[in-house]
Amino acid sequence: AQSVTQPDIHITVSEGASLELRCNYSYGATPYLFWYVQSPGQGLQLLLKYFSGDTLVQGIKGFEAEFKRSQSSFNLRKPSVHWSDAAEYFCAGYNNNDMRFGAGTRLTVKP
Amino acid sequence: DAGVTQSPTHLIKTRGQQVTLRCSPKSGHDTVSWYQQALGQGPQFIFQYYEEEERQRGNFPDRFSGHQFPNYSSELNVNALLLGDSALYLCASSNTGDEQFFGPGTRLTVL
Numbered sequence: 001a002q003s004v005t006q007p008d009i010h011i012t013v014s015e016g017a018s019l020e021l022r023c024n025y026s027y028g029a030t031p032y033l034f035w036y037v038q039s040p041g042q043g044l045q046l047l048l049k050y051f052s053g054d055t056l057v058q059g060i061k062g063f064e065a066e067f068k069r070s071q072s073s074f075n076l077r078k079p080s081v082h083w084s085d086a087a088e089y090f091c092a093g094y095n096n097n098d099m100r101f102g103a104g105t106r107l108t109v110k111p
Numbered sequence: 112d113a114g115v116t117q118s119p120t121h122l123i124k125t126r127g128q129q130v131t132l133r134c135s136p137k138s139g140h141d142t143v144s145w146y147q148q149a150l151g152q153g154p155q156f157i158f159q160y161y162e163e164e165e166r167q168r169g170n171f172p173d174r175f176s177g178h179q180f181p182n183y184s185s186e187l188n189v190n191a192l193l194l195g196d197s198a199l200y201l202c203a204s205s206n207t208g209d210e211q212f213f214g215p216g217t218r219l220t221v222l
Contacts (some may be wrong), residue, residue, distance in 0.1 A: 034210065043115075043201060044154070044213040090153050097167040099144065099203075099211065101153035 002027050004093045006102035013081050014110045021076040021105050023091030031093035033074040035065055038088045038104075047089075050074060061085070083109045113138075115204050115214035123220045124192050132187040132217045136204030142166075143185040144211060145177060146201040154201055160185050189219075197221045 005024045013019050025031060032051050036044040048059025055067040065076045074091060086109045091102045116135045124130050136143050142161045146154035156169035160179035179185045183204075189196055197220050203211035 032210075036213075041218075043215040044203075046210060046212070049210055094211075097159050097161075098169070099146075099154075099156055101146075101155070103153045 002031070002093065002095060002098065002100050004091050004100050004102040006089075006091055006105050008105045009103070010106045010108065012108040012110060015083050016080050019076075019078045019081045019085070019107070021089050021091075021107070023074045023076065023102060024072050025074065025091075025093045026072065027093060027095055029095065030069065031095040033065075033067065034092045034094065035059065035063070035074075035076045036090045036092060036101075037061075038090065040087075044090065047076070081107075081109055083111065085109055115202060115212050117200075117202050117214040117217050119217060120215070121218045121220075123222065125222050126192055126194060128192050128221075129188065129190045130192060130219060132189075132200050132202075132219070134185045134187070134202030134204075134214060136183050136185070136202075137212050140204035140206055140212070141183050142205045143179060143183065144203045144205070145185070145187045146203065147171070147196075148199040148201055148216070150198070157187070192221045194221050 003026045034049045035047040047063045048057045050057050050067045088104045090104045118133045144159040145157040148154040158168040159166050163179045174190045176188045199216040201216045202214045205211040
């Protein structure tokens, strides 16, 4: 069955520190991959997407993600976290008109 | 461009009632997808509409039904509401094979 897994439910980082959020996918073929961010009570905002080509993808707000086929992973990174990055982050895979989301990783930023 | 809009913002119903949620897609988009996001979880795919027909469906019972109109707007109907239907319902629009843009959601509470 198609699925996306985010192993970390909650991550806390200090402001200015680097960040990596993990995402693994399980699909028969490589899906389109996305990272979304959700602030409390809000909808989802797209950070970046991978369809094909260059495996290092740049997104908005200084985020990037690297697609690694050998590890079935699409991890999200940011070199220096800002307090405003505190939110819920979702990884998603899309294939055959079906979008699957991970359970999300809640990011807390310490001052 | 207003983006994806959803109405109402909040809704309170009692068990056994029926509810209709509405979604207007982003200008130029022809595909609408609906998701249910329970508290603390990732969005779960309900179904997708294209050319006024349900093109793909997730693992939801027949109590969940939908409709797409000629102007591409869409409705989600839920019959015989259960307490477990309480969630944030998200609508997303896209063109086939492209990224999805999400609305702010409708918060449904079933008492």
